[in-house]
Amino acid sequence: MTLLAEPRAPAGGRGSRRAPRLAPWVFIGPAAALFAVFFAYPLGASLVESLQTDERGESVWAGLDNYRRLLDDPLIPKALGNTAVILLVQVPLMLVLALLLAQVLNQSWLRLRTGYRIAYFLPAVTTLVAYAIVFRVLLRADNGVLNQLLGWIGLAPVDWLHDPLWAKVALIASITWKWTGYNMVILLAGLQAIPREQYEAAAVDGAGPATTYLKVVVPQLRPVILFCLITSTIGTLQLFDEPFLLTGGGPDNATLTPIVYLYKIGFEQLDFGYASAIAWAVVALIGALSLAQFRLLGRRR
């Protein structure tokens, strides 16, 4: 604002002084209006909704009742526990895989690099429903492709989607399949931003490959890894599509996530007040976790 308004004011009269002040508002106006309608309003409305409950079709004020219910609901710890397992197993697994792949695909000696990069990235652009259906076919208990493969190497078939433990494994595998390539591309971009000179300088100083990797590559990549970690954490806490389409949150709530639970409460049990409270609790949790990760990994120089 100061940049626009301060210089060369004297020539015009009062009218011309006003014009530059209006301009920024004209430019941000459309975006602000869209933000208000599609973001601020739903956000505010859901906050209000979370403080209300439904009595015979009328929304009545419920204060913090919905939030209190969160604390007593045994399915909330269940859903959070499932999320924690995915967070602790799937996210590190995926990021390590993505880092390894990015490292390999960043080597200049590798032929057909672009082809590999596209191949690994492709799952990220696959339509969710299509990929879930394909996974369901692959994982079918009676004649699924995976069980047929297991049969050929002499192993017993696994009831992938109906056994509480294996359903989690199947869920983790499918998320990893879909999102590893996406994180790989981001890490690859980070790797390519590291100047060649630094590798050369490290080599001149007598650093081997391991030292170069730990002392040059990883520190430079830290903000990118942090970005991947935070977006993956947010993605995990918001996990819905995969469990909803693969297992519906079952069996025995083994793949229930907070958002699948939110959906069931809101759209199957029609309790939108409690569903909104779950949504805000998830927002708070994401905020806290992101902040913690940022504090732990972000500020170090």
Add this chain to the structure above:
Amino acid sequence: MPPRPRTAAALTAAALALTSVLTGCGGSGGDAGPAQNVDADQLKGTVTVWSWDVAATALQRLATDFHALHPEVTVEVVDVGYDNAEQKLSVGLKSGSGLPDLVTVETQQMQSYLGKFPKGFVDLTEAAAGYKPDMDPSKWAASSDPDGRLAALPWDSGTAGLFYRTDLFTQAGVDAAAIETWDDLIAAGTKVKDATGAKLLASDVSGGVGLVPMLMQQQGAGYFTPDGKVALDSPAALAALEIVRRLNDAGLIHNEAGWDALVRANKDGKVAAEATGVWWSGTLTTEMPELGGKFGVMPLPAVTPGGIRTASNGGSGLAIPAQAENPDAAWAFAKFALADAANQTSMMKNEGLFPAYLPALADPYFAQPQEYFGGQEIYRLFTEQTAQIPAVTYTDDNAAATEAMKAVVSGVVLNGKDPATELAAAAGQLADTTGRERA
């Protein structure tokens, strides 16, 4: 710079104003009054209807006939798919927009909608008063709110029976007529599986409630007592759960979720039977005509010897959302399709939908041998069974009870948990969240 905060304030005010405008039209309300019987020459415009599968096919067919009678009215039937229908309707009722003029609602869901959205549907009580004596009374009650206001015109009954593959049973040397209880059926199913490789039935026991509500209803029990107390942990529920667990332990359940999977398992001969509503006959004849002559029907096996051998599974009604744009024409079409013996009979013949409109049952078709079912008079059987369906109470917390039961079923059947403990825990939890007493 003074203008800045002012503009910001103006923007905020605009956003707030917009918010209040938007909130103003939220909620489930609409402005359509009670349904009226208007003269035919006043009807015009388009009536949009949501339905699914064979029900959508039936309405599509009748829409053409209706248009011939009322050239000013066009009926558009949208097949929203069974798996999505409930959610689409919930969203529309909650947001107060987006619903068509006429919606198909499964009868056991009606009380949930009426409880959560008492103003969500057009009141049909007066307009439909003349049809009350001719409708299946249990359907009429299930489609009315606690004050007796009718919100959906009953369509078809979901009288349950056991559809089975006569060829597979014969191949295994099983005499269907000798099966009287679920114990007998488990023994028979094991023989069929050993002889043919086909499992007994397809059911979703990892994400659904499977056969539990039907088995409970056979014993006269629902998730709630008639006075609305939570009865998830009744002895009937325990017995039902026990049967499902034994079916699964014997390897007789083809466990897969969704409508398409159910149809495919039957079409591919992966299962030898299905315990379900009479409307299944319509799915069999339309989806798998190549299996004609290979199916038979018998009453459901009883839970205990001499017990009731039927229950209700599915069956629907047509309701007019309060937000409908053309409620008069929608009502005219609903009564044309459902409160008319000839049209109801035609839906029985063509789509296998068993009428809740009783005068239709007088049609000779219901006593005729059915070629698809090897010449068996299956609809005579269902007509007799319909009168024996025990009434159960659904309440507006039926969806929450169903959700609780889903976890119990998968926990007990697939995860080996103790049925009594799980049922008691689920009942306690449901009582807490719904504020209802436990029975």
